[in-house]
Each structure stands twice: as structure tokens, then as C-alpha cells.
Amino acid sequence: MPSVAEGVKLGIQECQHQFRGRRWNCTTIDDSLAIFGPVLDKGRKLRNWTKRRQAREQGSTPPAATRESAFVHAIASAGVAFAVTRSCAEGTSTICGCDSHHKGPPGEGWKWGGCSEDADFGVLVSREFADARENRPDARSAMNKHNNEAGRTTILDHMHLKCKCHGLSGSCEVKTCWWAQPDFRAIGDFLKDKYDSASEMVVEKHRESRGWVETLRAKYALFKPPTERDLVYYENSPNFCEPNPETGSFGTRDRTCNVTSHGIDGCDLLCCGRGHNTRTEKRKEKCHCIFHWCCYVSCQECIRIYDVHTCK
Template structure:
């Protein structure tokens, strides 16, 4: 089972028990769950956690809402990066496979009070898309937990006091350096807990999870604040900060485009047969810890297919003037498109009045909307 499924399973169950919200990520940003640390019994009540995850939940239950927030921002960033592609990170409400069947291979039967009757969740494929999802969600968890530690919303962690080399002349250490090592540890310990099988998929997932976390560490930067008369910046205090998460999303999207195709090799060790990955093409540079890896070919995502995890592109909005993947020719897979008109109310004829406000009229404008057949 992929770690994203268990993040979803944890918070979907918790939301059903504690509130009436229909989708799991509503809990991630709700203040009513800030008291989770006083309810450790919840961890043992969650079905499906492996012992390592259960111990982690009990030890760090206070930051579990930040874990949910991290998965949420990972989903949002994935949907932004793929918004104009055939596969656009579509999520399924109340389903364990939150990105659809595209993520793993096999069928998993869930026997849980959540599903009546039990629901079979189809998850499939070790593709580029799966590699990106693992990386961006793992990065999102590390990012959200690190930020929660720095802003004080989590009391079991705080600022990073290790990163304090001798500063250059004209500035000194100050503020709260974000402890990305702790955030990465949380992501690694919980997310990778199930990736301990000696098979290729676990090896792929572990690699891509770590690639996402490393992307956060590699993009930390020195953020400074000036002090002095009239903003003269005679002295600066500086601290290590994470970048905007969009920077991470853009970076991981580049890694998706250049992901390394691997092949599976089997060999015997003392513990039995073990699967490992090696690059398919030896004349290319082997992947580093920052690169994404995959070993199965992606479907074209043109038609709905539960076996491949494709939702198809029918009724998707396309760009009639674009020659790229978001254009009606490519996005609609040659099936053609429909056109309809929509009326939208917008502000218009805005005038600035001295001093100091803007007045606008409301206009109705007609737009052509193109959708795939």
C-alpha cells in the first residue's frame, strides 16, 4: 500500500469520527483538531497502521494535522503543475487511492467500518506520474511540519539551532531558522514505514519519497531583515528559510520531465529474493538522489480505464489556440471538441477617485468555452 493511501485513510477515518466534513483535507486546516495530543487512544483505533506507524503516531500525534496539511498542499501543487495535461492529478473523494488507480499495482480489499459494503480500491502502475506524486507529497509533509515547528503551532519542535556558521561581516544570526531536518524525519519515518518490502515498487517509492524531501533541503535559503535608522540596513539578522512551495513544485515538475527509466533486477540474498532497480539506458547519466525514477510506461490517459488509472479527457476544458498539450487537438486525443458560450459578470470601467478608492461598474461578457468530446 502506498503511503499516500494511509495518510488519506488516517484522516478520512478521523474526520468521520470527529466531524461531519465529507472530505479528509478539511481536517488538515481546522483548529478543532489542535487537541489531538491529548487523545493518544485515537492512534490505536486507526485500522491498518503498521507497528512503526502506530508508534510514530503515538509519539508525534500533535503534528499529525500538519502531516495532513502537507499532503493537501502536495495535492494542490500536483494539480497546478498538471492542470493542462491529460492526467491532471484528479482526486477521488472518500477513496483510499486519492489520485486514482494510477499509483500502484494490485487490488486491495479494505475491511473497515468506513465502507459498507467494503470497497475494492484499484491502484496501478509504477509510472512517472506515481513518481511525481510520491515526491511532491513527501515534500509537502516535510514542508508543512517544518513550517509548523517554526511558527510555534507545534510545541514538540522549534527552530533549528544547528545551522549557525560564522556569518559574514554586516549581519548576524537571528529569527527562527526552520528545522527542515525534523520535518524530513517526520515524512521519512511515517511515509516510508510501509516501504520495507524487498520489491521494486518499495525501492522506487523510497527513492522518490527521498527525492521530494531532498528538494526542500536543497532549496533552503538565507532570509534577512534589515535594522537601522530609516531602513539603512546597518545590521541584518538572517535565518534559514524554506522557499515558497511553488518553487518546489516547479523543480519537481522538471524532475518529472527528466525522470529516469529503470528496469527491475532480481537477485538472491540471505533474506530471500530481492528486487532492485538499475537504469535502462547505460549511456545516460545514472539518477542521483534528487532525480525521479520509474519502471512502467504511462498510459495515454485519453479514455477512462480503471485498469490503467485513467479518467480520460472527455468534458475537459481545452485551449483552442494552443498547439501544446493543453490544446484541443492534443488534450482531446483527436476526438474533437464542443464549444459553448458562457456569460460572466465582471468588474469593468473602473475609475480611481482621489483620494483613495476605486469604483467599478459590473459588465456581462460572453466567452467561448471549448471542451473535449
């Protein structure tokens, strides 16, 4: 469970990095680990709205079935799989270890060695954790399960061989290789691309023996249907410009913007046309650093002045 919690935190942190310059910046309501719970519910009345809004940096929480929610589920599920897999390889968990299944015939000049990371086990734990509550016959559960699996599949798709050379005088007569996960930033970058190209779906209802069941169908038949590696959603996103407890939006007031950018992080777009305020800040920074042989660095402390621009 510590690895599961660490994985959810990792997913949230990566989400906040990927969306740091957007109107929705992946700020959670109460900074809890309930990323698969009420924090994603659209239409839920947020308790202590004013208190939480003042306590948190300006940001927003994604409604239930938007592409933002799709990304959160995918990155959090991937984070759990990643953290559990890494924990197993590091030996911090007693119920798992290295992957011994990748023992096919080695290539010329290399052999299996080290500790191959058991991503299949990490994915299994993530599936048990993240999908446990998605057992309802409705569109919301179908969407969440699909996006959870898309995040986990990204981990498996990005596994790669890492090798270490062995030999006299730095030669590489023999290479020892093992399977390893990528840096989690690569997972975040990949899923961010999937967010940008997420597939819009429509909800269909049909009766089965257990009652009415909701399923998802691609909205546009002329487009290529989504695969298990794509993100899906069926509700349009709000613009996240103004605070709205109905949609979970905190708005963008007081958010720091980039006055020189013409992109979404620029003051024009991020501030939704309301304009921005400018103030100066004094910051202490290390400067005039000198390397002394051997072996330390000495620095002076400088005061530098910066202009900070925030949305009105």
C-alpha cells in the same frame, strides 16, 4: 498530524497545478488523503467506478510505477516536510521550534536572528510518515522510497537565507538573517523538471537470506545513472485518452482545452484527435473600478461572454 495532512493536501494541489493542462491532471480517485495508498495501485478494480467518474472532474490516477506516480510521491513527501517545517517555525506545534544549529560565524555586516526553519525535522517527520509502508522487498517499495526521498531532498537543497535590514532612516547597517524554505511553487517547478527527465529503470531479482529481493537498475547504461535527487520509474504510462479502470485513467472527455494552443493543453492533443465542442458562458465580473482617496475602490459589475471548448 494536522501538519502532515496539510502537507499532503499541499502536494496534491501543487501536482494539479503543474499538470493542469495535461491529459493526466493529477485528479485523485476520491479526493482522500490516502495518496500513498491504493489510489496509486495499478490493476486495482476501482469500486463504484461510474459513480466516482461522474462525481469528479475528468482526470486520471497514475498507475503504480510510472513517472506520474513518481511525481506524486515526490511532491506529497515534499509537501509533508514543507508543512511540518513551517508549522514548527510558526509555533503551532509544541514538539518543535526554530532551528538553532545554523549558528556559524556570521558574515560581515550581518548576524543570525529571526527563526530559522528546521527543515531537517520536517524531513524526519515526512520520512517516518511516507516511508512507513514501503518496507517490502519489492521494486515498488524501492521506487517509492527513492522518489519520496528525492522530494524531501528538494526542500533541503532549496533552503536559503532571508535577511532584514536594521538601521536609522532605512539604512542597512546590520542585517539579521535566518534560514527559510522557498515558496512551494519553486519546489513544484523543480520536481516537474525532474518528472520530465525521470530515469527509466528495470527490475532485477536476487536471493538474499530473507528470500527474493527486487532492486532497480538504470535501463540504459549509456545514460548518466540517476542520483538521489532524480525521479525513477519502471512502467510506461498509458496515454490517458480513454477511461480505463485497469490503469486508473478517467480519459479526457469533457476536459476544457485551449483552442489556440499547439501544446499538450491544446484541443488537438488533449482531446486525442476526437475533436472538441464549443459553448458560450456568461460570467459576472467586476469592471470599471475606480480608486477613491482615501482609501477604497468601487467597481461596477459587468456581464462578459466567453467561448468554452471541451473535448468530445
